[in-house]
Amino acid sequence: MKTRRILRTPLGIAATTLMALVLLTAIFAPILWGDAAEVVDTDDLLAGPSPEHPIGTDNLGRDLLLRVLVATRLSVFLAIAATVIAVVAGLILGVLPLLLGRAGKPATWLVGIAVAFPGLLLALFFAVIFGSGWQGAVLAVGFAGAPSFARLCQTLVSAVAARDFVAAARVGGVGRLRVLTRHILPNIGEPLIVNATIGAGGALLAFAGLSFLGLGVQPPEYDWGRLMMDGLAGIYINPLAALAPGIAVVIAGLAFNLVGEAAARSLGIEVGAGPVRRLVRRMPQPSASPAIDASEPEHADTVLDVQNLRVSFPGPDGEITPVRGVNLRIRRGEAVGIVGESGSGKSLTALSIAQLVEHPGEVEADGLRFLGEDLLHGDEASHRKLLGTSLAMVFQDPMTSFNPTKRMGSQLAEVASQHGDSSKRDALARAVERLGAVRITDPERRARQYPHEFSGGMRQRAMIGMGLMAAPQLIIADEPTTALDVTVQQQVLNLLESIRRRDDVALLLISHDVSVVAEVCDRVLVMYAGRIVEELPADRLQEAAHPYTRALLAAVPDMQTDLNRPLATVPGRPIDPAQLPHGCAYAARCPLADAHCRTADPELTPVRDDFRAACWHAGEPLPNLAADAAADPFETAEQVEADQVGAEQAGAEQFGAAESIDVVVEVQS
Numbered sequence: 001m002k003t004r005r006i007l008r009t010p011l012g013i014a015a016t017t018l019m020a021l022v023l024l025t026a027i028f029a030p031i032l033w034g035d036a037a038e039v040v041d042t043d044d045l046l047a048g049p050s051p052e053h054p055i056g057t058d059n060l061g062r063d064l065l066l067r068v069l070v071a072t073r074l075s076v077f078l079a080i081a082a083t084v085i086a087v088v089a090g091l092i093l094g095v096l097p098l099l100l101g102r103a104g105k106p107a108t109w110l111v112g113i114a115v116a117f118p119g120l121l122l123a124l125f126f127a128v129i130f131g132s133g134w135q136g137a138v139l140a141v142g143f144a145g146a147p148s149f150a151r152l153c154q155t156l157v158s159a160v161a162a163r164d165f166v167a168a169a170r171v172g173g174v175g176r177l178r179v180l181t182r183h184i185l186p187n188i189g190e191p192l193i194v195n196a197t198i199g200a201g202g203a204l205l206a207f208a209g210l211s212f213l214g215l216g217v218q219p220p221e222y223d224w225g226r227l228m229m230d231g232l233a234g235i236y237i238n239p240l241a242a243l244a245p246g247i248a249v250v251i252a253g254l255a256f257n258l259v260g261e262a263a264a265r266s267l268g269i270e271v272g273a274g275p276v277r278r279l280v281r282r283m284p285q286p287s288a289s290p291a292i293d294a295s296e297p298e299h300a301d302t303v304l305d306v307q308n309l310r311v312s313f314p315g316p317d318g319e320i321t322p323v324r325g326v327n328l329r330i331r332r333g334e335a336v337g338i339v340g341e342s343g344s345g346k347s348l349t350a351l352s353i354a355q356l357v358e359h360p361g362e363v364e365a366d367g368l369r370f371l372g373e374d375l376l377h378g379d380e381a382s383h384r385k386l387l388g389t390s391l392a393m394v395f396q397d398p399m400t401s402f403n404p405t406k407r408m409g410s411q412l413a414e415v416a417s418q419h420g421d422s423s424k425r426d427a428l429a430r431a432v433e434r435l436g437a438v439r440i441t442d443p444e445r446r447a448r449q450y451p452h453e454f455s456g457g458m459r460q461r462a463m464i465g466m467g468l469m470a471a472p473q474l475i476i477a478d479e480p481t482t483a484l485d486v487t488v489q490q491q492v493l494n495l496l497e498s499i500r501r502r503d504d505v506a507l508l509l510i511s512h513d514v515s516v517v518a519e520v521c522d523r524v525l526v527m528y529a530g531r532i533v534e535e536l537p538a539d540r541l542q543e544a545a546h547p548y549t550r551a552l553l554a555a556v557p558d559m560q561t562d563l564n565r566p567l568a569t570v571p572g573r574p575i576d577p578a579q580l581p582h583g584c585a586y587a588a589r590c591p592l593a594d595a596h597c598r599t600a601d602p603e604l605t606p607v608r609d610d611f612r613a614a615c616w617h618a619g620e621p622l623p624n625l626a627a628d629a630a631a632d633p634f635e636t637a638e639q640v641e642a643d644q645v646g647a648e649q650a651g652a653e654q655f656g657a658a659e660s661i662d663v664v665v666e667v668q669s
């Protein structure tokens with residue numbers, strides 16, 4: 001094991017030896033020498049080192065070596081107590097933004113201001129407030145250490161909160177407090193403990209400093225700081241009287257730091273360069289249905305109805321709106337695909353439906369109804385329950401979709417037991433049954449395993465199984481196959497398809513890969529720059545009317561593609577949501593664009609039966625499309641890459657602006 005290996009290194013040996021020495025002294029010194037250290041000898045006041053008193057005596061003739069040893073207990077206890085206060089206060093401040101959402105923002109500001117002050121200055125400030133004495137000093141050092149722990153916690157919490165398994169738990173209806181205790185704290189525990197150990201070394205020094213200044217421990221009690229202060233009076237007669245407690249502080253501080261460093265190495269955590277960098281252990285063709293005009297009245301079998309969805313974020317130069325008026329309606333059992341380049345707003349659309357867009361993101365819509373319930377108004381708890389039981393989310397990266405510290409079975413079971421519908425035992429039994437349903441062999445054994453013991457494809461199937469713990473009416477799968485190899489991709493697509501057919505579940509499949517969407521879906525929505533620019537039946541993609549859809553399709557390699565030639569891609573670069581042009585957002589890249597396109601933004605309107613497109617030139621032939629490569633309106637991948645490098649060098653980096661245009665050029669082997 002790695003821990004054992006580390007313990008055998010010079011660092012590990014030094015850390016454990018020193019720590020054992022400090023702790024044994026703290027435990028046994030007061031028992032063995034507590035009384036002897038109090039014996040007053042008026043014949044031997046302020047004596048120098050002698051065989052009887054190796055580092056001399058104090059002004060009452062008490063043996064200084066014994067007093068330094070006995071002071072170990074109080075010094076170490078105070079340092080640990082102050083560290084506990086710092087960690088607890090830091091943890092509370094650190095998790096408030098997560099628990100309270102926007103209302104927790106002041107905690108972030110407070111922490112930001114407090115970390116700007118040096119710790120020792122804060123300790124002195126609090127020591128004056130709490131008064132002299134060891135109790136006041138413990139509070140002072142503890143609160144002075146809290147801001148740095150709070151900052152660390154906030155960083156760790158927000159990093160873990162952004163992971164898919166937390167989003168999955170939240171979609172499953174798990175409340176914020178439970179998400180914190182079950183999913184976030186276990187994943188930030190290790191780095192926190194490591195930093196607390198190192199922090200204890202710092203607290204020891206701070207304590208010695210306060211006692212030395214007379215603000216800490218008061219006579220007749222004594223710690224190392226107090227002994228240093230007393231020794232300072234006679235430093236010219238007996239320098240060892242002040243040096244010895246100082247050396248004890250250094251040894252104990254070193255012991256805490258080395259233990260922290262060794263623990264960090266054995267856990268693979270980097271300490272020191274700002275926040276801890278590693279947070280968690282390495283683990284881990286149906287027939288087409290007619291297009292639905294979202295302006296039509298809602299049907300009884302409508303599962304999801306989204307009207308004019310907008311998502312915006314504050315940007316450096318004002319608000320940006322990466323999703324700009326998406327209309328979407330999905331019926332029971334229907335499979336709808338959303339395709340588009342990176343940054344077109346596909347994931348934000350999905351996250352808005354699942355109510356997972358976090359502050360400072362703002363979601364607005366004229367209507368957002370799921371199974372008839374208005375998600376824009378009403379009780380948040382009942383929305384959570386509805387989404388938790390009737391919506392399943394499948395994320396892109398099966399590595400991050402599960403909490404690495406929990407067994408698969410209990411993670412699946414949590415969704416069922418969360419809604420109080422079943423006991424823990426029943427929930428576990430259902431988890432095993434669901435794992436079997438998503439074709440995981442030997443589900444009982446697998447349920448007892450951790451995510452890292454599953455393969456990528458199995459994890460993705462287990463994620464789908466987790467969505468099936470309740471009885472979902474809609475599965476939103478956001479790039480569910482992107483992280484998988486081609487054969488496993490097919491298994492996952494087949495599984496989604498069979499669930500849809502068997503349970504009449506609606507499916508919203510998001511992908512940048514047109515061929516994946518065409519294989520599974522009835523209807524395809526093509527997104528560009530935060531809008532749906534075309535809606536068409538999946539089995540008639542070749543009849544696409546919008547130039548952007550046609551460019552996407554032209555860029556999909558097929559069996560006839562000459563792999564010796566550069567792969568085609570969509571010309572130009574995706575639009576930066578912060579710099580939306582007037583008129584049609586695609587105009588700058590469109591071979592059909594004219595002056596009108598650059599001034600007026602087209603609405604999504606019917607082009608012919610089942611086809612709707614937002615284009616002034618929908619269906620018009622593309623110029624020179626049949627001509628040779630030199631006249632081909634679609635650039636080669638190399639040309640685009642060269643464009644992009646140039647643009648990036650010019651400093652054109654904004655959200656999504658410099659994102660790659662890797663979307664449609666995946667080669668299917």
Ligand SMILES: Nc1ncnc2c1ncn2[C@@H]1O[C@H](COP(=O)(O)OP(=O)(O)OP(=O)(O)O)[C@@H](O)[C@H]1O
Pocket residue numbers: 313322340341342343344345346347348349361512577655656657
């Ligand atoms: N939290 C955020 N703050 C600011 N901008 C954001 C935020 N999240 C997303 N965006 C921006 O919104 C735009 C759309 O993002 P989204 O994730 O929906 O794209 P996407 O189409 O799903 O792309 P991909 O296929 O790469 O995931 C991007 O330009 C992105 O930079």
